[in-house]
Amino acid sequence: MSWIVEVLPEVVEDDLPAIEKSFKKALKSKRAAERAVQAAKEEIVARVGQLRSGPNQPQATPEPRPANAPDLALWKIRFRFKISELPQGTVNFCRVMYAVAEDIRTIVVIFVYTHAEYSTRPDDRELRRRLVAAHRRARKGRS
């Protein structure tokens, strides 16, 4: 039985543009940056798609939750973009963070970022805000 995978809109509206900005900064050529962005998007979509088989993925590790956050398991997948245009550097290291509501078999992707934006993980304030949003929205009409 597959899992429901959903994504916070902030991932599309805030996180991916931030990654795009990092790529443009790292790559002088506009065309190379565009190619790299497209390749990164495809890889991120593929990684998120894999979550439909469950939260326990290769290269995924449980993450501590911020204090006072909703009772959702927090996981993070670390991987390196295999994109020829990208220089060897922090923009290569991508992270996908997701919250798991096991009782309703739902996974909510709450953050996507590279090492260039956050060297470890986003600050707890923002993580908590997104976990609250994920918790509330995932359960709406399901529990």
Next chain:
Amino acid sequence: MSAPAIALELQELQRLTQKGKPSKRGLEAAVRAFTHLARELPAVWDELPEDLRRMLVDLAYGIAEPPELPFLQGFLGKVYAVWMILTGRTREIATLYEAGMEFADVVLALSERESAELQEALGERLKELTKEKREGLLSYEAFADRVLDR
């Protein structure tokens, strides 16, 4: 405080708390904005659309964390109290009150607000503030379509 001023505060508060870690000045502005809102909103809480209530609770969560800066220390209890008032958690309010936290001004505000105009203005403002990103989650398919421009 006029309705347009509240709308501006709300917008500013949302902006300040949406970004990662704000500066000290940003935090101070957020605290000021939240204080003003806290005084105005309780009386109209039941009338507010669900989306706005959710957004405000999000904002309260964003601010009400253990403070890293000394100037926030005294404010933390008040923020929690406001959040609890807004979400109807009266038992916790009583507990906090007995613990001596300062929120008398907020409780007072509960009985002082009466402006129908204010309610109407907030409702209108909500429509502008409640953008798509606050309304729900994207399915995996919708996410893939949007990211890959399909």
